[in-house]
Amino acid sequence: MSIQSTIEAAASTLPPSLSRIAAAIRENPSIVIDMTINELAQECRTSVASVVRFCRAIGFAGYAALRMALATELGKEAAQFSARGAFGSEISDEDTLQEAVSKLAALELLAIEETVARLDFGVLEAAITAIDGADRILLYGIGASQFVAEDLAHKLLRVGRNAHVLADPHEAVAATVLQTAPTVAIGFSHSGATIETVRFLETARRHGAATIAVTSAKDSPLARAADHALFTEVRESTFRAGAMVSRIAQLTLVDCLFVGVAKRRFHETVDALRRTHEAMQELRD
Structure with a gap:
């Protein structure tokens, strides 16, 4: 299961301080790569301890482990989406209609693949x-x-x-x-x-x-x-x-x-x- 899907699934069950961290990462996953733990805590109006609790809530020992795993996942997906004609998984206001549709299709294909891969x-x-x-x-x-x-x-x-x-x-x-x-x-x-x-x-x-x-x-x-x-x-x-x-x-x-x-x-x-x-x-x- 991907980290981003794990966060999406857990978001509704997290307490408010952790939910804000989840929302920030869901909106822009690269924020974890770009920011230190202190910067992310400040961005999400919470504490460093809350960021650590968030990492543990989604299965990671700490921020460094989440950062490394998410960087690897984003790198793989950049290549995957690019191969499908979708440059990144999120739709932005700068996308053409063709790019937006390609991104949506890529997200739907990814959902099917991950759902079947994790099926019990x-x-x-x-x-x-x-x-x-x-x-x-x-x-x-x-x-x-x-x-x-x-x-x-x-x-x-x-x-x-x-x-x-x-x-x-x-x-x-x-x-x-x-x-x-x-x-x-x-x-x-x-x-x-x-x-x-x-x-x-x-x-x-x-x-x-x-x-x-x-x-x-x-x-x-x-x-x-x-x-x-x-x-x-x-x-x-x-x-x-x-x-x-x-x-x-x-x-x-x-x-x-x-x-x-x-x-x-x-x-x-x-x-x-x-x-x-x-x-x-x-x-x-």
Whole structure:
């Protein structure tokens, strides 16, 4: 997992003094290379001790270790983004439209690569088993996460699975309480802290459903409410209208879940896709 993705994922769970350091580095990662620890502490209106605590919170012994590792990461990414026609990962007001689009594409490709590279296949397999064994699949997310939930529901319905996207938070909680068959509840939230989605999974778990979280935040309420937590590794761009890069990473995990479920009943899946395709073809003719 990259340092910048680690900081992005941890940012929402850090205390205010450490959160300011995270925000400064997310906005301009090279600040760590350019500034001493005293200068960074002053820039972020905090103390040297807080900078050290921040380094430890994201897995480094101290500022020197973070500085060296981030310098290496930025060097590698400069070459990687340059090869893709994107000179740096962040969009600036000086970029042409072509440069801005190239940078966005590079960020989305990086999110897919890092999400798959860090994917815990044991957890993925367990989540697939839970979905495959459920008679009822409940999916919930807010904003852009709802679109991701709808995407998975659409795919599952196409192969004959009983999947429901719940649009209202009250409806979502009520649906988890009224369980008449084996149920799995899947919650989507990039931050892992969306209160309605957390309550949805917590209530579902209390009433006997298997619970799955799709989030970027490992130490988050949503991850703690899940039996199986799947994590995205992303860095959002400056212009995140709701969610952009995080949505792409979530959709990657959705496709992983769907492919895994589909493979469990391969011939039934192929037959279901053929029949639904033929039925929809009649609407196109």
